[in-house]
Amino acid sequence: MTTGKKLPPGPRGIGLNRLIHRVRDHAGFFQHYHDQYGDIVYFTMMFNKMCLVYSPDIIEEVMVTKRHAFEKGPLYHRNKILVNPTTMTTVGPQHRRLRKLIQPSFRLNAIRGYAEIMIDEAVKLRDRWEDGAHINVDVPMHQLTLDIVAKAFFGRDSRVDSILLKEVLSSLGWRAALTFIPFGNFIGELPIPKNKRARQAIEDLDRVVYSVIEKARYSEEERVDLVSFLINAKDEEGIDPALTSEEVRDESYVMLIAGHETSANTLVWSFYYLSRYPEVRARLEKEVDEVLGGRLPTTEDIDHLVYAGAVMDEVLRISPPSILVGRRCIEDCELGGYHIPKGTIVQPFIRAPHRNEKYWPQATEFRPERWFEPDQPKRPTHAYIPFGAGESKCAGVAFARSEVVLTLAIITQRWRVETKSKEFPKVNTLAGFYKPTGGLPCIVHRRE
Ligand code: HEM
Numbered sequence: 469m470t471t472g473k474k475l476p477p478g479p480r481g482i483g484l485n486r487l488i489h490r491v492r493d494h495a496g497f498f499q500h501y502h503d504q505y506g507d508i509v510y511f512t513m514m515f516n517k518m519c520l521v522y523s524p525d526i527i528e529e530v531m532v533t534k535r536h537a538f539e540k541g542p543l544y545h546r547n548k549i550l551v552n553p554t555t556m557t558t559v560g561p562q563h564r565r566l567r568k569l570i571q572p573s574f575r576l577n578a579i580r581g582y583a584e585i586m587i588d589e590a591v592k593l594r595d596r597w598e599d600g601a602h603i604n605v606d607v608p609m610h611q612l613t614l615d616i617v618a619k620a621f622f623g624r625d626s627r628v629d630s631i632l633l634k635e636v637l638s639s640l641g642w643r644a645a646l647t648f649i650p651f652g653n654f655i656g657e658l659p660i661p662k663n664k665r666a667r668q669a670i671e672d673l674d675r676v677v678y679s680v681i682e683k684a685r686y687s688e689e690e691r692v693d694l695v696s697f698l699i700n701a702k703d704e705e706g707i708d709p710a711l712t713s714e715e716v717r718d719e720s721y722v723m724l725i726a727g728h729e730t731s732a733n734t735l736v737w738s739f740y741y742l743s744r745y746p747e748v749r750a751r752l753e754k755e756v757d758e759v760l761g762g763r764l765p766t767t768e769d770i771d772h773l774v775y776a777g778a779v780m781d782e783v784l785r786i787s788p789p790s791i792l793v794g795r796r797c798i799e800d801c802e803l804g805g806y807h808i809p810k811g812t813i814v815q816p817f818i819r820a821p822h823r824n825e826k827y828w829p830q831a832t833e834f835r836p837e838r839w840f841e842p843d844q845p846k847r848p849t850h851a852y853i854p855f856g857a858g859e860s861k862c863a864g865v866a867f868a869r870s871e872v873v874l875t876l877a878i879i880t881q882r883w884r885v886e887t888k889s890k891e892f893p894k895v896n897t898l899a900g901f902y903k904p905t906g907g908l909p910c911i912v913h914r915r916e
Contacts, residue, residue, distance in 0.1 A: 517813065527857065
């Protein structure tokens with residue numbers, strides 16, 4: 469059944485050139501179609517029906533008011549490592565049950581425990597740097613967020629480390645990539661080193677997850693890692709059953725994917741913008757010195773590091789690390805007054821409303837001050853969505869805020885990070901994460 473309306477504007481043809489454009493320059497591809505056709509664009513790309521969405525109102529339709537017309541996360545199913553439905557891949561009642569059960573893992577008492585790990589790991593990183601050292605800041609930030617995830621998710625006593633997690637993430641990527649190529653399933657079964665390593669990494673992490681689950685279920689000690697919170701979570705209304713061990717295992721894989729690149733790239737972009745805007749960096753240094761006075765931060769300081777929070781908000785506005793979200797229409801529907809056929813992949817481009825001058829004057833300028841200005845333009849609710857929107861809004865907002873604000877404060881106490889080049893770096897977004905291609909070469913200087 470169709471709605472009787474027209475398809476949104478957009479180019480015609482099967483779209484081989486579009487595929488090439490998208491692979492070469494993902495962000496530029498989205499921007500190009502926005503500039504050419506407006507707030508909603510429709511086309512086919514190698515037999516896939518695609519719809520790109522740019523305005524807060526239509527984004528709201530996709531993610532909030534008409535969310536029941538969409539399924540999400542088809543890519544996650546493709547890697548064949550996740551067996552059960554997860555928060556990332558479900559909608560409706562199934563999703564509501566999972567959200568209810570993961571909620572305790574992100575309450576204040578849980579965040580306090582994770583924050584202690586964040587502080588310890590950021591201090592270790594800070595102590596490793598030397599004055600005048602040349603670093604690619606991408607590397608320590610990814611390492612840091614993986615070290616934090618290893619301990620916060622699986623416990624300080626678990627054998628998991630960033631090397632294993634890196635191997636697991638690369639295995640997940642490899643399994644997903646195989647589903648796009650002819651004979652991918654067959655290739656995935658061949659006894660080649662890549663497949664062996666992938667299988668081994670998943671088996672190693674599974675062993676850790678199931679042993680944490682055993683400890684959390686049967687030992688007397690109170691454990692404060694994410695896996696233990698998940699296995700012990702109960703529906704307070706007593707309606708939905710608790711998570712099974714396999715569901716906890718899958719959910720922890722999803723959190724690993726969702727909660728590592730995003731925070732690492734927020735930190736990388738923070739150092740880029742702080743280096744490009746020395747007056748912002750000076751104000752951040754002043755706040756850090758005044759609030760902390762040389763001591764280490766605690767969880768309580770996060771709310772007092774107001775300017776550091778505004779730096780994070782502004783980074784997420786100007787260069788959101790999750791550049792888009794993906795949905796697939798499970799029935800014919802209407803968006804922005806246009807007809808969208810069943811099966812269309814619909815992708816809201818998060819960065820578009822963030823860079824719209826109507827909502828954000830001087831939108832391409834990095835100005836954390838804007839977050840304190842009393843006379844800001846009136847904005848639609850979904851003009852700022854770095855963490856998504858509606859029922860599927862990011863579950864890890866408090867985790868990410870603690871991680872980024874604490875790390876910025878701890879590094880800023882001692883170091884000034886200068887990018888080597890003043891040019892805007894080349895960006896890679898193919899996997900959906902907006903990050904500098906090849907990282908961000910920098911020099912670290914000890915503060916006076
Ligand atoms: C600055 C860092 C982060 C950013 C920018 C970010 C962004 C997002 C976005 C845009 C979504 C929505 C995806 C969609 O609707 O399809 C999302 C969902 C999610 N994020 Fe985050 N995220 C961040 C950090 C984290 C962390 C640290 C965790 C876990 C510890 C996490 C866990 C999740 C989960 C579980 C979901 C799925 C929620 C649901 O579907 O109900 N995220 N995130």
